[in-house]
Amino acid sequence: MKEIDARGLACPAPVLQTKAALQQGHPNRVRVVVDNAASQQNVQRFLESQGFLTALEQDGVDCAVIGSYDAAPSAQPQPEPAPSTAAKKIMVMCAADRIGNGDDVLGLKLMINFLRTLKEMGDELWRLVFVNNGVKLTIEGSEVLEDLKAYEAAGLNILVCGTCLEHFKLLEKKQVGETTNMLDIVTAMQLSDKVINL
Amino acid sequence: MVFPSDENVIVGLERADDAGVYQISDDLALIQTVDFFTPIVDDPYWFGQIAAANALSDVYAMGGKPKTAMNLVAFPATQMDLTILRQIILGGIDKLKEAEVVLIGGHSVEDKEIKYGLSVTGFIHPARVLAKKNLRTGDRLVLTKPLGTGIVTTAIKANMAPAELTDKVTRLMALLNRDAAGIMADFNISACTDVTGFGLLGHLAEMVCGSGMSVRIDSGQVPVIAEALQFASMGLIPAGAHKNREFREEMIAFAKTVPRALQDVLFDPQTSGGLLISVSENQADALVATLKDQGIGDAAQIGEIVRSPNEKIRVV
Numbered sequence: 001m002k003e004i005d006a007r008g009l010a011c012p013a014p015v016l017q018t019k020a021a022l023q024q025g026h027p028n029r030v031r032v033v034v035d036n037a038a039s040q041q042n043v044q045r046f047l048e049s050q051g052f053l054t055a056l057e058q059d060g061v062d063c064a065v066i067g068s069y070d071a072a073p074s075a076q077p078q079p080e081p082a083p084s085t086a087a088k089k090i091m092v093m094c095a096a097d098r099i100g101n102g103d104d105v106l107g108l109k110l111m112i113n114f115l116r117t118l119k120e121m122g123d124e125l126w127r128l129v130f131v132n133n134g135v136k137l138t139i140e141g142s143e144v145l146e147d148l149k150a151y152e153a154a155g156l157n158i159l160v161c162g163t164c165l166e167h168f169k170l171l172e173k174k175q176v177g178e179t180t181n182m183l184d185i186v187t188a189m190q191l192s193d194k195v196i197n198l
Numbered sequence: 199m200v201f202p203s204d205e206n207v208i209v210g211l212e213r214a215d216d217a218g219v220y221q222i223s224d225d226l227a228l229i230q231t232v233d234f235f236t237p238i239v240d241d242p243y244w245f246g247q248i249a250a251a252n253a254l255s256d257v258y259a260m261g262g263k264p265k266t267a268m269n270l271v272a273f274p275a276t277q278m279d280l281t282i283l284r285q286i287i288l289g290g291i292d293k294l295k296e297a298e299v300v301l302i303g304g305h306s307v308e309d310k311e312i313k314y315g316l317s318v319t320g321f322i323h324p325a326r327v328l329a330k331k332n333l334r335t336g337d338r339l340v341l342t343k344p345l346g347t348g349i350v351t352t353a354i355k356a357n358m359a360p361a362e363l364t365d366k367v368t369r370l371m372a373l374l375n376r377d378a379a380g381i382m383a384d385f386n387i388s389a390c391t392d393v394t395g396f397g398l399l400g401h402l403a404e405m406v407c408g409s410g411m412s413v414r415i416d417s418g419q420v421p422v423i424a425e426a427l428q429f430a431s432m433g434l435i436p437a438g439a440h441k442n443r444e445f446r447e448e449m450i451a452f453a454k455t456v457p458r459a460l461q462d463v464l465f466d467p468q469t470s471g472g473l474l475i476s477v478s479e480n481q482a483d484a485l486v487a488t489l490k491d492q493g494i495g496d497a498a499q500i501g502e503i504v505r506s507p508n509e510k511i512r513v514v
Contacts, residue, residue, distance in 0.1 A: 012356045015433045037444070038437035045458075046433030162362065181360045184428065 002027035006043070007035040007062060014039040015046045022050060028069045035062050051191065089126035091192035092118065093185075094134035099198060111137070114198070115144045119151070127188050130177065131161040134198075139173040148176045159184060208327055209260075216256040216391055217320075219327050227324040231256035234270045234315020238351055238469050239368050242282045246289020246314060247372040252394070252470035253316040254297055258379035259392040259473055260329075262322035267294055269304025272313035286314050297374055330391040330401075333409045337388055338482035339501040342378040342494050343472025345398055345463050346426025347371055348436045353429040363425055370423075371470040378473050378494050385485045386478040393471035399464050400442045401474060402511055403449050412506035415464075415513045417456045421496040422463050430459040430466075438467035446511075453514040464513065472496070476503060 002021050006014035018032050030052070032043045043065045044054045052067035098107030099114060115137070118125060128151065130138055137144055138160050152158050158177030165171045165179065189195050201211045208227055209219040217231035233253040237245045250267075257264040269290065273283050294301055299318070350367045353359040359367075375392060382390065393401050398420070406413055429435075442465040452461055477485050482499050489497035 011437045012352050012434050016356050036437070038435070038440040041440055042433035042435050044433070045431065045435070049432045163360075166362075181363070181425075183358055183360065187428075187432075 001029040001031055004030065004032045006032055006039060009034075009039065011038055011042055015042050018043055018046055030067045032065045032067070033062055034065065037063075040065055088124045088193045089191065090121060090124045090194045090196065091127040091129060091188055092125065092196045092198065093129040093131065094137065094198045095132045096198065097133045097136045108143075111198075112143050116147050125156060126192060127157045127159060128177075129159045129161075129180075129185055129188065130164075131185070132164055135160050135164045135168065135170060135174070138176050139170050140175050142175070145175055152176055159188065161185070208324060209329065213329070213331065215330055216259040217262070219260065219262075219322065219324075221324045225323055227322050227327065229257055229260055229262040229320045229322045229327075230317070232270070232315065232317035234272075234313050235469075236311055236313055238371065239354070239364070241368070242285035243289040244368050244372060246286040246291075247293045248289075248368070248470055249286075249314045250290040250293035250297075250316055251372050251374050253318050254293075254299065255375045255392045255394075255470055255473075257318055257320040258375040259390050260322060261326050261379065261383065261387075261390065262320040264297060264299045264318050264320035266302050266320075267299050267316045267318045268302060269306070270313070270315045270317065271304065271306035272309035272311065273306060274310055274312070275308055278312075282312075286312070290314065290316065293372065293374070297376055328387060328390040330389055330405050331408055332389040333405055333411050333413075333476050333503045334388040334478070335411055335503055335505045336479050337476040337503045338479055338499050339402075339413065339415070339503070340475045340477055340482065340485055340489070340497060341393070341398070341421060341472050341500050342375065342475070342489060342497045343370060343373065343393070343468075344421035344423050344496045345393070345466055345468060345471070346423035347468050347471065348397075348439060348466040349426040349429050349434060349463065350423055351469070352436045353425075353434045356434055358429070358434065359425070367423065373470070375470075375473050377492055378475075378489060378497070381488050381492055381494075382473070382475050382477070382485065384488075385481050387475055388478070389476040391474050393468045393474050395438065395467045396445075397439060397442045397465040397467050398471075398474070399450055399511060399513075400446055403446045405474075405476070406449065406509050406511060409509065410507050412504050412508060412510045412512065413501055414504055415501035415511060417460055417464065417513050419498050420460075420464065420500045421498045422460070426463050426466065427457075427459045430462040435462050436467060439465045442467065449509065450511045450513065453512075456513055461513075 034040050040063045047054050047067035052069050055066045057064040099110040159180040160177040162179040206221045209215045217229050220228045254264050391401050486497050
Protein backbone atom coordinates (compact mmCIF):
# COMPACT_ATOMS: atom_id res chain seq x y z
CA MET A 1 0.00 0.00 0.00
CA LYS A 2 1.22 3.47 -0.92
CA GLU A 3 1.47 5.81 2.10
CA ILE A 4 1.31 9.58 1.77
CA ASP A 5 1.79 12.00 4.65
CA ALA A 6 0.02 15.21 3.68
CA ARG A 7 -0.21 16.67 7.16
CA GLY A 8 0.57 20.37 7.49
CA LEU A 9 -0.26 20.97 3.83
CA ALA A 10 -2.95 23.35 2.62
CA CYS A 11 -5.35 22.69 -0.27
CA PRO A 12 -4.72 21.77 -3.05
CA ALA A 13 -1.33 20.25 -2.08
CA PRO A 14 -2.71 16.98 -0.54
CA VAL A 15 -4.70 16.26 -3.71
CA LEU A 16 -1.67 16.98 -5.90
CA GLN A 17 0.52 14.63 -3.83
CA THR A 18 -2.10 11.91 -4.11
CA LYS A 19 -2.42 12.50 -7.84
CA ALA A 20 1.37 12.27 -8.28
CA ALA A 21 1.46 9.02 -6.29
CA LEU A 22 -1.26 7.46 -8.46
CA GLN A 23 0.55 8.47 -11.62
CA GLN A 24 3.89 7.11 -10.45
CA GLY A 25 3.18 3.62 -9.26
CA HIS A 26 -0.50 2.97 -10.16
CA PRO A 27 -1.05 1.50 -6.68
CA ASN A 28 -4.30 -0.35 -5.97
CA ARG A 29 -4.31 0.81 -2.39
CA VAL A 30 -3.31 4.20 -1.01
CA ARG A 31 -3.39 5.68 2.48
CA VAL A 32 -3.26 9.48 2.69
CA VAL A 33 -2.89 11.05 6.12
CA VAL A 34 -4.22 14.60 6.47
CA ASP A 35 -4.84 16.86 9.44
CA ASN A 36 -7.86 18.93 8.45
CA ALA A 37 -11.42 18.28 7.29
CA ALA A 38 -11.06 20.20 4.01
CA SER A 39 -8.08 18.13 2.87
CA GLN A 40 -9.80 14.93 3.98
CA GLN A 41 -12.85 15.69 1.83
CA ASN A 42 -10.78 16.84 -1.13
CA VAL A 43 -8.57 13.75 -1.13
CA GLN A 44 -11.61 11.51 -0.73
CA ARG A 45 -13.34 13.31 -3.61
CA PHE A 46 -10.25 12.97 -5.78
CA LEU A 47 -9.78 9.24 -5.11
CA GLU A 48 -13.45 8.58 -5.85
CA SER A 49 -13.18 10.53 -9.11
CA GLN A 50 -10.36 8.15 -10.05
CA GLY A 51 -12.52 5.08 -9.42
CA PHE A 52 -11.29 4.25 -5.89
CA LEU A 53 -13.50 3.15 -3.02
CA THR A 54 -12.64 5.13 0.11
CA ALA A 55 -12.73 4.66 3.87
CA LEU A 56 -11.66 6.91 6.75
CA GLU A 57 -9.59 6.22 9.86
CA GLN A 58 -9.71 8.99 12.43
CA ASP A 59 -6.78 9.33 14.86
CA GLY A 60 -7.12 12.48 16.97
CA VAL A 61 -6.83 15.44 14.64
CA ASP A 62 -5.22 13.28 11.98
CA CYS A 63 -7.32 11.36 9.53
CA ALA A 64 -6.26 8.69 7.08
CA VAL A 65 -8.13 8.43 3.81
CA ILE A 66 -7.78 4.89 2.52
CA GLY A 67 -8.47 4.29 -1.11
CA SER A 68 -8.72 0.91 -2.74
CA TYR A 69 -9.09 0.24 -6.40
CA ASP A 70 -10.82 -3.00 -7.13
CA ALA A 71 -11.34 -4.12 -10.70
CA ALA A 72 -14.45 -6.03 -9.64
CA PRO A 73 -16.13 -3.88 -6.99
CA SER A 74 -17.54 -5.94 -4.14
CA ALA A 75 -20.95 -5.53 -2.59
CA GLN A 76 -19.80 -2.31 -0.92
CA PRO A 77 -22.48 0.38 -1.25
CA GLN A 78 -21.67 3.01 -3.84
CA PRO A 79 -23.05 6.52 -3.33
CA GLU A 80 -24.17 6.70 -6.96
CA PRO A 81 -24.66 3.31 -8.51
CA ALA A 82 -23.93 3.80 -12.20
CA PRO A 83 -25.83 1.35 -14.39
CA SER A 84 -23.02 1.24 -16.95
CA THR A 85 -20.25 -0.01 -14.64
CA ALA A 86 -20.53 -3.49 -16.10
CA ALA A 87 -19.94 -2.27 -19.66
CA LYS A 88 -16.42 -1.47 -20.80
CA LYS A 89 -15.60 2.15 -21.46
CA ILE A 90 -14.08 2.71 -24.88
CA MET A 91 -12.68 6.06 -25.89
CA VAL A 92 -12.06 6.79 -29.57
CA MET A 93 -9.70 9.63 -30.41
CA CYS A 94 -9.61 11.04 -33.95
CA ALA A 95 -6.51 13.16 -34.53
CA ALA A 96 -7.18 13.52 -38.26
CA ASP A 97 -10.19 13.99 -40.50
CA ARG A 98 -9.31 10.93 -42.57
CA ILE A 99 -7.96 7.42 -42.02
CA GLY A 100 -4.45 6.54 -43.05
CA ASN A 101 -2.06 8.08 -45.57
CA GLY A 102 -2.05 7.82 -49.34
CA ASP A 103 -5.22 8.78 -51.12
CA ASP A 104 -6.98 11.65 -49.32
CA VAL A 105 -10.32 10.99 -51.02
CA LEU A 106 -10.21 7.37 -49.93
CA GLY A 107 -9.01 8.41 -46.44
CA LEU A 108 -12.01 10.69 -45.95
CA LYS A 109 -14.40 8.06 -47.23
CA LEU A 110 -12.96 5.56 -44.77
CA MET A 111 -13.30 8.01 -41.90
CA ILE A 112 -16.95 8.69 -42.73
CA ASN A 113 -17.62 5.01 -42.95
CA PHE A 114 -15.76 4.40 -39.70
CA LEU A 115 -17.72 7.01 -37.76
CA ARG A 116 -21.02 5.64 -39.09
CA THR A 117 -20.09 2.07 -38.21
CA LEU A 118 -18.89 3.02 -34.75
CA LYS A 119 -22.38 2.60 -33.32
CA GLU A 120 -21.87 -1.15 -33.54
CA MET A 121 -19.80 -0.82 -30.39
CA GLY A 122 -23.09 -0.20 -28.58
CA ASP A 123 -22.98 0.97 -24.97
CA GLU A 124 -19.26 0.39 -24.70
CA LEU A 125 -18.59 3.43 -26.88
CA TRP A 126 -18.06 5.95 -24.07
CA ARG A 127 -16.30 8.97 -25.45
CA LEU A 128 -15.48 10.32 -28.90
CA VAL A 129 -12.66 12.86 -28.92
CA PHE A 130 -11.57 15.07 -31.83
CA VAL A 131 -8.15 16.74 -31.84
CA ASN A 132 -5.92 18.41 -34.45
CA ASN A 133 -7.37 18.03 -37.98
CA GLY A 134 -10.07 15.75 -36.50
CA VAL A 135 -11.97 18.80 -35.21
CA LYS A 136 -12.88 19.58 -38.84
CA LEU A 137 -15.33 16.68 -38.70
CA THR A 138 -17.42 18.59 -36.15
CA ILE A 139 -17.91 21.84 -38.04
CA GLU A 140 -20.62 22.99 -40.42
CA GLY A 141 -20.32 21.31 -43.81
CA SER A 142 -18.85 18.10 -42.36
CA GLU A 143 -20.25 15.01 -44.04
CA VAL A 144 -20.66 13.21 -40.73
CA LEU A 145 -22.24 16.11 -38.86
CA GLU A 146 -25.70 14.53 -38.81
CA ASP A 147 -24.26 11.19 -37.67
CA LEU A 148 -22.32 12.87 -34.86
CA LYS A 149 -25.39 14.82 -33.81
CA ALA A 150 -27.35 11.57 -33.66
CA TYR A 151 -24.64 10.02 -31.44
CA GLU A 152 -24.75 13.03 -29.16
CA ALA A 153 -28.54 12.96 -28.98
CA ALA A 154 -28.29 9.30 -28.00
CA GLY A 155 -26.13 10.31 -25.04
CA LEU A 156 -22.58 9.81 -26.32
CA ASN A 157 -20.09 12.28 -24.88
CA ILE A 158 -18.30 14.01 -27.78
CA LEU A 159 -15.29 16.15 -26.87
CA VAL A 160 -13.72 18.64 -29.28
CA CYS A 161 -10.29 20.16 -28.61
CA GLY A 162 -10.64 23.90 -28.00
CA THR A 163 -7.00 24.72 -28.72
CA CYS A 164 -7.32 23.00 -32.11
CA LEU A 165 -10.54 24.83 -33.01
CA GLU A 166 -8.87 28.09 -32.08
CA HIS A 167 -5.77 27.22 -34.12
CA PHE A 168 -7.86 26.62 -37.23
CA LYS A 169 -10.11 29.63 -36.36
CA LEU A 170 -13.11 27.29 -36.28
CA LEU A 171 -14.43 27.99 -32.78
CA GLU A 172 -17.59 29.62 -34.16
CA LYS A 173 -18.15 26.90 -36.73
CA LYS A 174 -18.29 23.89 -34.40
CA GLN A 175 -21.74 22.29 -34.61
CA VAL A 176 -21.52 19.27 -32.34
CA GLY A 177 -19.82 18.12 -29.13
CA GLU A 178 -18.42 19.90 -26.13
CA THR A 179 -15.34 22.13 -26.46
CA THR A 180 -12.72 20.64 -24.19
CA ASN A 181 -9.15 20.95 -22.92
CA MET A 182 -6.17 18.65 -22.48
CA LEU A 183 -6.99 17.97 -18.83
CA ASP A 184 -10.37 16.52 -19.81
CA ILE A 185 -8.80 14.42 -22.53
CA VAL A 186 -6.10 13.08 -20.23
CA THR A 187 -8.64 12.36 -17.50
CA ALA A 188 -10.90 10.58 -19.98
CA MET A 189 -7.95 8.42 -21.13
CA GLN A 190 -7.20 7.50 -17.56
CA LEU A 191 -10.81 6.54 -16.82
CA SER A 192 -11.44 4.55 -19.97
CA ASP A 193 -10.79 0.84 -20.29
CA LYS A 194 -9.60 1.11 -23.86
CA VAL A 195 -8.39 4.02 -25.97
CA ILE A 196 -8.50 3.71 -29.75
CA ASN A 197 -6.37 6.22 -31.62
CA LEU A 198 -6.96 7.20 -35.23
CA MET B 199 -18.76 44.36 22.38
CA VAL B 200 -20.38 47.79 22.25
CA PHE B 201 -19.50 49.84 19.22
CA PRO B 202 -19.46 53.62 19.32
CA SER B 203 -22.30 55.03 17.26
CA ASP B 204 -24.47 58.11 16.74
CA GLU B 205 -27.88 58.93 15.30
CA ASN B 206 -26.48 59.54 11.80
CA VAL B 207 -25.30 55.94 11.35
CA ILE B 208 -27.74 54.32 8.91
CA VAL B 209 -25.79 51.09 8.50
CA GLY B 210 -23.13 50.26 11.07
CA LEU B 211 -21.53 47.22 12.65
CA GLU B 212 -24.69 46.12 14.48
CA ARG B 213 -26.27 45.11 11.20
CA ALA B 214 -23.12 44.26 9.31
CA ASP B 215 -23.75 44.88 5.64
CA ASP B 216 -21.54 45.23 2.56
CA ALA B 217 -20.54 48.79 3.53
CA GLY B 218 -21.17 51.32 6.29
CA VAL B 219 -23.54 54.24 5.62
CA TYR B 220 -23.47 57.59 7.45
CA GLN B 221 -26.05 60.29 6.84
CA ILE B 222 -24.69 63.80 6.19
CA SER B 223 -27.87 65.65 5.22
CA ASP B 224 -31.48 64.88 4.29
CA ASP B 225 -30.50 63.82 0.80
CA LEU B 226 -26.90 62.68 1.16
CA ALA B 227 -25.17 59.81 2.94
CA LEU B 228 -21.57 58.69 2.93
CA ILE B 229 -20.88 55.07 2.09
CA GLN B 230 -17.56 53.50 3.12
CA THR B 231 -15.87 50.14 2.73
CA VAL B 232 -12.41 48.55 2.78
CA ASP B 233 -11.08 45.27 1.41
CA PHE B 234 -7.62 43.84 0.75
CA PHE B 235 -6.11 40.40 0.22
CA THR B 236 -3.14 38.35 -0.94
CA PRO B 237 -2.60 37.76 -4.70
CA ILE B 238 -5.34 35.72 -6.30
CA VAL B 239 -3.66 35.54 -9.72
CA ASP B 240 0.04 35.51 -10.69
CA ASP B 241 -0.08 38.58 -12.94
CA PRO B 242 0.50 41.67 -10.73
CA TYR B 243 -1.33 44.10 -13.04
CA TRP B 244 -4.45 41.91 -13.13
CA PHE B 245 -4.23 41.32 -9.37
CA GLY B 246 -4.38 45.11 -8.95
CA GLN B 247 -7.42 45.33 -11.19
CA ILE B 248 -9.22 42.51 -9.38
CA ALA B 249 -8.47 43.98 -5.93
CA ALA B 250 -9.93 47.33 -7.03
CA ALA B 251 -13.02 45.79 -8.67
CA ASN B 252 -13.56 43.78 -5.48
CA ALA B 253 -13.24 46.81 -3.17
CA LEU B 254 -15.57 48.92 -5.32
CA SER B 255 -18.15 46.15 -5.43
CA ASP B 256 -19.38 46.70 -1.86
CA VAL B 257 -20.42 50.26 -2.73
CA TYR B 258 -22.28 49.09 -5.84
CA ALA B 259 -24.01 46.35 -3.82
CA MET B 260 -25.42 49.00 -1.46
CA GLY B 261 -26.79 50.97 -4.40
CA GLY B 262 -24.19 53.73 -4.02
CA LYS B 263 -21.77 55.57 -6.33
CA PRO B 264 -18.07 55.27 -5.43
CA LYS B 265 -16.14 58.55 -5.66
CA THR B 266 -12.76 58.33 -3.91
CA ALA B 267 -10.34 55.58 -2.93
CA MET B 268 -7.14 55.03 -0.93
CA ASN B 269 -4.57 52.30 -1.47
CA LEU B 270 -3.63 49.75 1.19
CA VAL B 271 -0.32 48.07 0.39
CA ALA B 272 1.80 45.42 2.10
CA PHE B 273 4.93 44.50 0.16
CA PRO B 274 8.30 42.81 0.81
CA ALA B 275 10.22 45.77 -0.66
CA THR B 276 13.61 44.45 0.39
CA GLN B 277 13.15 41.05 -1.25
CA MET B 278 11.01 41.68 -4.27
CA ASP B 279 11.35 43.77 -7.38
CA LEU B 280 9.50 47.07 -6.98
CA THR B 281 8.26 46.89 -10.59
CA ILE B 282 5.85 44.19 -9.33
CA LEU B 283 4.37 46.66 -6.87
CA ARG B 284 4.19 49.29 -9.62
CA GLN B 285 2.21 46.89 -11.78
CA ILE B 286 -0.21 46.06 -8.96
CA ILE B 287 -0.88 49.72 -8.27
CA LEU B 288 -1.16 50.51 -11.97
CA GLY B 289 -3.81 47.79 -12.29
CA GLY B 290 -5.70 49.31 -9.36
CA ILE B 291 -5.52 52.81 -10.84
CA ASP B 292 -6.70 51.66 -14.26
CA LYS B 293 -9.71 49.97 -12.70
CA LEU B 294 -10.49 53.11 -10.66
CA LYS B 295 -10.28 55.19 -13.86
CA GLU B 296 -12.73 52.86 -15.53
CA ALA B 297 -15.07 53.32 -12.55
CA GLU B 298 -14.52 57.12 -12.56
CA VAL B 299 -13.18 57.01 -9.03
CA VAL B 300 -10.20 59.12 -7.92
CA LEU B 301 -7.28 57.83 -5.86
CA ILE B 302 -6.55 60.41 -3.16
CA GLY B 303 -4.07 58.66 -0.89
CA GLY B 304 -2.92 55.44 0.65
CA HIS B 305 -0.54 53.73 3.01
CA SER B 306 2.05 50.99 2.62
CA VAL B 307 3.89 48.73 5.05
CA GLU B 308 6.77 46.29 4.70
CA ASP B 309 5.46 42.72 4.96
CA LYS B 310 6.64 39.21 4.12
CA GLU B 311 3.60 38.62 1.96
CA ILE B 312 2.07 40.86 -0.73
CA LYS B 313 -1.33 42.31 0.12
CA TYR B 314 -3.26 44.91 -1.78
CA GLY B 315 -6.65 46.50 -1.59
CA LEU B 316 -8.44 49.77 -1.19
CA SER B 317 -10.72 51.72 1.05
CA VAL B 318 -13.50 53.22 -1.04
CA THR B 319 -15.86 56.07 -0.25
CA GLY B 320 -19.01 56.88 -2.16
CA PHE B 321 -22.33 58.65 -1.92
CA ILE B 322 -25.91 57.50 -1.77
CA HIS B 323 -29.32 58.99 -1.08
CA PRO B 324 -30.27 57.91 2.48
CA ALA B 325 -33.64 56.62 1.28
CA ARG B 326 -32.11 54.49 -1.46
CA VAL B 327 -29.76 52.33 0.62
CA LEU B 328 -30.05 48.71 -0.51
CA ALA B 329 -29.55 46.56 2.56
CA LYS B 330 -29.02 42.84 2.29
CA LYS B 331 -31.55 41.91 4.98
CA ASN B 332 -34.70 43.24 3.40
CA LEU B 333 -36.10 40.27 1.48
CA ARG B 334 -39.72 40.40 0.29
CA THR B 335 -41.97 37.35 -0.14
CA GLY B 336 -42.44 36.38 -3.76
CA ASP B 337 -39.32 38.22 -4.97
CA ARG B 338 -37.03 36.51 -7.43
CA LEU B 339 -33.27 36.21 -6.96
CA VAL B 340 -30.96 37.25 -9.78
CA LEU B 341 -27.20 36.58 -9.91
CA THR B 342 -25.00 38.57 -12.31
CA LYS B 343 -21.71 36.59 -12.53
CA PRO B 344 -21.07 32.83 -12.76
CA LEU B 345 -19.73 30.98 -9.70
CA GLY B 346 -16.54 28.95 -9.39
CA THR B 347 -13.66 31.46 -9.21
CA GLY B 348 -12.36 29.99 -5.93
CA ILE B 349 -12.23 26.47 -7.32
CA VAL B 350 -10.66 27.58 -10.59
CA THR B 351 -7.99 29.66 -8.82
CA THR B 352 -7.23 26.56 -6.71
CA ALA B 353 -6.80 24.63 -9.97
CA ILE B 354 -4.53 27.42 -11.25
CA LYS B 355 -2.37 27.01 -8.12
CA ALA B 356 -2.25 23.28 -8.90
CA ASN B 357 -1.13 24.01 -12.48
CA MET B 358 -4.20 22.22 -13.79
CA ALA B 359 -6.03 25.09 -15.46
CA PRO B 360 -5.37 25.77 -19.14
CA ALA B 361 -4.22 29.30 -20.02
CA GLU B 362 -7.54 30.24 -21.68
CA LEU B 363 -9.41 29.37 -18.49
CA THR B 364 -7.02 31.40 -16.32
CA ASP B 365 -7.57 34.30 -18.67
CA LYS B 366 -11.35 33.92 -18.61
CA VAL B 367 -11.57 33.78 -14.82
CA THR B 368 -9.14 36.71 -14.41
CA ARG B 369 -11.31 38.92 -16.61
CA LEU B 370 -14.43 37.78 -14.81
CA MET B 371 -12.99 38.77 -11.42
CA ALA B 372 -11.78 42.12 -12.79
CA LEU B 373 -15.22 42.91 -14.20
CA LEU B 374 -16.82 45.84 -12.35
CA ASN B 375 -20.28 45.41 -10.85
CA ARG B 376 -20.97 49.01 -11.86
CA ASP B 377 -23.07 48.29 -14.92
CA ALA B 378 -25.16 45.66 -13.14
CA ALA B 379 -25.73 48.10 -10.26
CA GLY B 380 -26.66 50.89 -12.67
CA ILE B 381 -29.22 48.67 -14.36
CA MET B 382 -30.81 47.37 -11.17
CA ALA B 383 -31.37 50.97 -9.96
CA ASP B 384 -34.26 51.25 -12.46
CA PHE B 385 -36.02 48.16 -11.08
CA ASN B 386 -38.07 47.35 -8.02
CA ILE B 387 -35.33 45.87 -5.81
CA SER B 388 -35.84 44.90 -2.17
CA ALA B 389 -32.33 43.74 -1.24
CA CYS B 390 -28.88 43.23 -2.72
CA THR B 391 -25.43 41.96 -1.76
CA ASP B 392 -22.30 40.91 -3.63
CA VAL B 393 -21.15 37.30 -3.58
CA THR B 394 -17.65 37.01 -2.11
CA GLY B 395 -15.88 34.91 0.51
CA PHE B 396 -18.89 33.07 1.96
CA GLY B 397 -19.97 31.77 -1.41
CA LEU B 398 -23.47 32.08 -2.90
CA LEU B 399 -25.16 30.06 -0.15
CA GLY B 400 -23.20 31.76 2.64
CA HIS B 401 -24.21 35.23 1.47
CA LEU B 402 -27.74 34.08 0.85
CA ALA B 403 -27.84 32.71 4.40
CA GLU B 404 -26.87 36.19 5.67
CA MET B 405 -29.81 37.64 3.75
CA VAL B 406 -32.22 35.02 5.06
CA CYS B 407 -31.19 35.14 8.76
CA GLY B 408 -33.62 37.34 10.63
CA SER B 409 -35.83 37.88 7.58
CA GLY B 410 -38.57 35.49 8.67
CA MET B 411 -38.57 34.09 5.14
CA SER B 412 -37.05 31.19 3.27
CA VAL B 413 -35.47 30.78 -0.14
CA ARG B 414 -35.74 28.16 -2.85
CA ILE B 415 -32.77 27.96 -5.23
CA ASP B 416 -33.06 26.25 -8.60
CA SER B 417 -29.50 24.91 -8.87
CA GLY B 418 -29.87 24.16 -12.58
CA GLN B 419 -30.38 27.88 -13.27
CA VAL B 420 -27.35 29.10 -11.32
CA PRO B 421 -24.64 30.40 -13.68
CA VAL B 422 -21.48 28.35 -13.13
CA ILE B 423 -18.05 28.25 -14.76
CA ALA B 424 -18.31 24.78 -16.36
CA GLU B 425 -14.72 23.77 -15.59
CA ALA B 426 -15.26 24.46 -11.88
CA LEU B 427 -17.59 21.46 -11.71
CA GLN B 428 -14.90 19.16 -13.10
CA PHE B 429 -12.25 20.49 -10.75
CA ALA B 430 -14.64 20.19 -7.80
CA SER B 431 -15.32 16.54 -8.56
CA MET B 432 -11.55 15.98 -8.50
CA GLY B 433 -11.27 17.53 -5.02
CA LEU B 434 -9.65 20.80 -6.13
CA ILE B 435 -11.75 22.75 -3.67
CA PRO B 436 -10.47 25.62 -1.53
CA ALA B 437 -10.63 25.04 2.23
CA GLY B 438 -12.96 28.04 2.48
CA ALA B 439 -15.69 26.20 0.56
CA HIS B 440 -15.70 23.40 3.16
CA LYS B 441 -15.80 25.97 5.98
CA ASN B 442 -18.69 27.81 4.32
CA ARG B 443 -20.65 24.56 4.13
CA GLU B 444 -19.89 23.57 7.70
CA PHE B 445 -20.93 27.01 9.00
CA ARG B 446 -24.33 27.09 7.25
CA GLU B 447 -25.17 23.40 6.92
CA GLU B 448 -28.15 23.52 9.29
CA MET B 449 -29.94 26.18 7.25
CA ILE B 450 -29.58 24.45 3.91
CA ALA B 451 -31.35 21.43 2.47
CA PHE B 452 -30.27 19.95 -0.86
CA ALA B 453 -32.52 17.84 -3.04
CA LYS B 454 -30.96 14.43 -3.76
CA THR B 455 -30.66 15.35 -7.41
CA VAL B 456 -28.16 18.18 -6.79
CA PRO B 457 -24.71 16.73 -7.58
CA ARG B 458 -22.03 17.04 -4.93
CA ALA B 459 -19.73 19.03 -7.25
CA LEU B 460 -22.47 21.59 -7.87
CA GLN B 461 -23.05 21.88 -4.11
CA ASP B 462 -19.35 22.63 -3.71
CA VAL B 463 -19.58 25.37 -6.33
CA LEU B 464 -22.55 26.91 -4.51
CA PHE B 465 -20.34 27.18 -1.38
CA ASP B 466 -17.22 28.23 -3.31
CA PRO B 467 -15.69 31.49 -1.97
CA GLN B 468 -15.73 34.09 -4.73
CA THR B 469 -13.36 36.96 -5.34
CA SER B 470 -15.12 39.98 -6.80
CA GLY B 471 -18.23 37.91 -7.45
CA GLY B 472 -21.48 39.14 -8.95
CA LEU B 473 -24.42 40.94 -7.41
CA LEU B 474 -27.17 38.87 -5.82
CA ILE B 475 -30.37 40.87 -6.30
CA SER B 476 -33.85 40.35 -4.87
CA VAL B 477 -36.29 41.82 -7.41
CA SER B 478 -40.09 41.88 -7.52
CA GLU B 479 -41.55 38.88 -9.32
CA ASN B 480 -43.18 40.86 -12.14
CA GLN B 481 -39.90 42.59 -13.02
CA ALA B 482 -37.50 39.65 -12.76
CA ASP B 483 -37.64 38.65 -16.43
CA ALA B 484 -37.18 42.25 -17.55
CA LEU B 485 -34.20 42.75 -15.22
CA VAL B 486 -32.43 39.65 -16.54
CA ALA B 487 -33.22 40.60 -20.14
CA THR B 488 -31.85 44.12 -19.61
CA LEU B 489 -28.69 42.82 -17.90
CA LYS B 490 -28.07 40.41 -20.79
CA ASP B 491 -28.81 43.11 -23.32
CA GLN B 492 -26.22 45.41 -21.69
CA GLY B 493 -23.46 42.80 -21.90
CA ILE B 494 -23.92 40.98 -18.59
CA GLY B 495 -24.55 37.73 -20.40
CA ASP B 496 -24.24 35.39 -17.41
CA ALA B 497 -27.07 37.03 -15.46
CA ALA B 498 -29.80 34.57 -14.50
CA GLN B 499 -32.83 34.09 -12.26
CA ILE B 500 -31.79 31.51 -9.72
CA GLY B 501 -34.55 31.27 -7.15
CA GLU B 502 -37.33 32.87 -5.18
CA ILE B 503 -38.21 34.11 -1.71
CA VAL B 504 -40.94 31.98 -0.13
CA ARG B 505 -43.19 32.61 2.86
CA SER B 506 -41.88 30.21 5.48
CA PRO B 507 -40.77 31.53 8.84
CA ASN B 508 -38.15 28.84 9.53
CA GLU B 509 -35.50 30.71 7.51
CA LYS B 510 -34.22 27.83 5.43
CA ILE B 511 -32.57 27.62 2.03
CA ARG B 512 -33.83 24.77 -0.10
CA VAL B 513 -31.72 23.89 -3.15
CA VAL B 514 -33.45 21.82 -5.82
